[in-house]
Amino acid sequence: MGVQVSDVLRLNVMVEAFVHTGNDSLSEKQIEWISVIEVPVENFVRKHEFVLTTGMGCSEDPALFRSFVEDVIQSGATALTVATGRYVSNIPQDVLSLAQSHDFTLIEVPWKTRFSDVIHDILQLINQNNELKRQKAEDLRQTLTNSVLNGSSLEDLMEILYEAIGIPVAISDDEKNVRANCDFDFNVIDALNDHSDIPVDKLDQPDVPLDEHPLYHHLNQYNVNGKRCYELTIFSNNKKQGYLLFMPDTSKELNWFTMHALEHGLTACALYFLTENAVEMTEIRLKDNFVLQLAKDDTPLDAKSLSKGELLGYDLSLPYACLVGDFQVKEDDDPSWNDAQDQSGRSSLHSLNYYVQKEITHASQQLGRKTMSSFDAGEVIIFLEIEESGYQETVNHFLDMVERRLHDQLAHVYFAWGIGLHNQGLQSFYESYHEARTALDIHTEEHGFGERTFFDETKVNRLLMNVAGNKPLINMVQETVDPLIEYDRVRQTDLIHTFMTYQKYKGNVSQTARALNLHRQSLLYRLRNIENLTGLTLVDADDSFLLELSVRLWLLKQFK
Known part of the structure; x- marks a missing residue:
C-alpha cells in the first residue's frame, strides 16, 4: 500500500488538523504527491494529490471559493487542506455539503501551520514509502531471478509471485496449455481457450488505475462471465513463449507495487522459457550429433x-x-x-x-x-x-x-x-x-x-554397378542411349523416362499412359520415336532387354 490520508494525519505537523468530510475513507485514499494551489485550478492538479491552499483570492467571493473546491474535487485530488484565518475565516456550509456529497476529504488547519513543514514531512513520508516499495519490488525481482537460475519450476515462480501480490496467477505456453497455476479459476482459462461455452468479452481499453505504467500498453483485459481477467504475453528471443494471466477482484489491486511485481514476474518467465529452450536445443544437438555419428x-x-x-x-x-x-x-x-x-x-x-x-x-x-x-x-x-x-x-x-x-x-x-x-x-x-x-x-x-x-530391391542395380566400368560395354551403352539423350535435349521431352515407365508396366500401353498422364496415341508416338532413334524393336525381347540394360547402366554412370 502507498501513503494514505490517515498516515498524513498522524504526522506532528498535522496535529491541529480537523477533518470536516471524508472521515470514513481516510485509510483508503492514497496520496502520491503534494502541492499548493490557489485560484484558478485549471489543470495544475493531478490525481491522488494532497492539495494545500489558503483560499487567497476567494475571501471576498464565497461562490468563487465553492467553484475552486469543486475544481479540485473534479481533478481527482485525494484531499484538500485549507489554512483558515486570513482569507477564509470558516469553510462555508455549502462547500462542506459539496465535499460530503463526493465523499471528498476536506481538512482544515490553523493559519499558523507552515506549508513548508507540511510539504517537507509529507514528501519525506512519500519517499520513505516509495523506497520501501522499490526495495520490496527489487527483492522480489532478485528472488524470482535466483529461482530461475537455481532451476525452479514455473509453478515455483508463480507461488512466489502469488505470495507477493495476493492475486490469482497462471502461466500458459504459446499453445495455451497451462504450465502453472496459483488459485486461478480453470473455468476462466477454458473460456479464454474456447474450450467452454462461457462468454468472453475483450475490452479495448484495460481498466487499470495506473495507466501510465509501461505494462498498460501490453495488457489484454477480458470479462469472463462477470469475472475480470488480465493477460500479458511472454516474449523471449523475439518469440512468443506464452502468457501470464492474473485475476484481481477489482482493478484497484493493480497498484504501483503489483504492476512492478507483474513486470518482474513476466521477466522471470521469459528467462525461464529462454533457459528451457536452451536446454532443449542442447539436448537436440547432442541427440542429432549422436545419431549422425551412428550413421556416418x-x-x-x-x-x-x-x-x-x-x-x-x-x-x-x-x-x-x-x-x-x-x-x-x-x-x-x-x-x-x-x-x-x-x-x-x-x-x-x-x-x-x-x-x-x-x-x-x-x-x-x-x-x-x-x-x-x-x-x-x-x-x-x-x-x-x-x-x-x-x-x-x-x-x-x-x-x-x-x-x-x-x-x-x-x-x-x-x-x-x-x-x-x-x-x-x-x-x-x-x-x-x-x-x-x-x-x-x-x-x-x-x-x-x-x-x-x-536396399533389398536394388540387387539388379548393384549388379550393374559392378560391371559399369567395362569400357566396351560403356561404349555400347553410349551408342544406344545417345540418340535418346540428344532428342530429349533438343525437343525438351523425356523419352528415357517414358521407356522405363513402359518397362515397369511390362509393355502395357494403357497402364503406362495413365502413369505418365498421356493420351494413348501420344504414348504410341513416343514409343515409335524410341524405336526409330535406337533402331531397336520394343516388342522384341532381346532389343527391349538391350535398351533397358543400356538405360540402367547410363543412369548408374550418371549417379557415379
Whole structure:
C-alpha cells in the first residue's frame, strides 16, 4: 500500500488538523504527491494529490471559493487542506455539503501551520514509502531471478509471485496449455481457450488505475462471465513463449507495487522459457550429433557408445531399420518457398526440419515404435525400431503417417526415401545407413522424388554397378542411349523416362499412359520415336532387354 490520508494525519505537523468530510475513507485514499494551489485550478492538479491552499483570492467571493473546491474535487485530488484565518475565516456550509456529497476529504488547519513543514514531512513520508516499495519490488525481482537460475519450476515462480501480490496467477505456453497455476479459476482459462461455452468479452481499453505504467500498453483485459481477467504475453528471443494471466477482484489491486511485481514476474518467465529452450536445443544437438555419428562413423559400437545412447534415451540393443530421405521443392507449386530459402539461407530448411521432426515424433508415438533421427544438409536420417520379419510393412506404415500429415502442411515438398537393414555386428547402424543411402541414390537417379526404395530391391542395380566400368560395354551403352539423350535435349521431352515407365508396366500401353498422364496415341508416338532413334524393336525381347540394360547402366554412370 502507498501513503494514505490517515498516515498524513498522524504526522506532528498535522496535529491541529480537523477533518470536516471524508472521515470514513481516510485509510483508503492514497496520496502520491503534494502541492499548493490557489485560484484558478485549471489543470495544475493531478490525481491522488494532497492539495494545500489558503483560499487567497476567494475571501471576498464565497461562490468563487465553492467553484475552486469543486475544481479540485473534479481533478481527482485525494484531499484538500485549507489554512483558515486570513482569507477564509470558516469553510462555508455549502462547500462542506459539496465535499460530503463526493465523499471528498476536506481538512482544515490553523493559519499558523507552515506549508513548508507540511510539504517537507509529507514528501519525506512519500519517499520513505516509495523506497520501501522499490526495495520490496527489487527483492522480489532478485528472488524470482535466483529461482530461475537455481532451476525452479514455473509453478515455483508463480507461488512466489502469488505470495507477493495476493492475486490469482497462471502461466500458459504459446499453445495455451497451462504450465502453472496459483488459485486461478480453470473455468476462466477454458473460456479464454474456447474450450467452454462461457462468454468472453475483450475490452479495448484495460481498466487499470495506473495507466501510465509501461505494462498498460501490453495488457489484454477480458470479462469472463462477470469475472475480470488480465493477460500479458511472454516474449523471449523475439518469440512468443506464452502468457501470464492474473485475476484481481477489482482493478484497484493493480497498484504501483503489483504492476512492478507483474513486470518482474513476466521477466522471470521469459528467462525461464529462454533457459528451457536452451536446454532443449542442447539436448537436440547432442541427440542429432549422436545419431549422425551412428550413421556416418564406421567405428564399432562400444560400451561408451551404448552408455551415451542410454543417457540420451536411446536403446541401441533394439533392431532398427535406417530410413534416409531427401526432399525436393516443386517451384511451380510454391516459388515463394524457394525465394525465402534463397533470401534467408537455411531458415526454410530449419523450418522443414521442424515439421519433419514433429511428424516423426507423432508417428513413432502412434505406432509405439522408438525412433532416432537427425538432419544433415537437407538429408533426413531416421532409425526406426522394427521387428526383423516383415519390417517393410512397419516402415511403409510409418512413412505413410509422416508423409500424409506433412503433405497437409507442406504440399509443395516431395520426399524420396531409401531404406536399409543391416542388423548384424557392431557396425549395424553404419551399414544400415549406407545401404539406405545407396538405395535412395539409385532410386532418385531412375525415378526422381515421391517414392521409396528398399536396399533389398536394388540387387539388379548393384549388379550393374559392378560391371559399369567395362569400357566396351560403356561404349555400347553410349551408342544406344545417345540418340535418346540428344532428342530429349533438343525437343525438351523425356523419352528415357517414358521407356522405363513402359518397362515397369511390362509393355502395357494403357497402364503406362495413365502413369505418365498421356493420351494413348501420344504414348504410341513416343514409343515409335524410341524405336526409330535406337533402331531397336520394343516388342522384341532381346532389343527391349538391350535398351533397358543400356538405360540402367547410363543412369548408374550418371549417379557415379
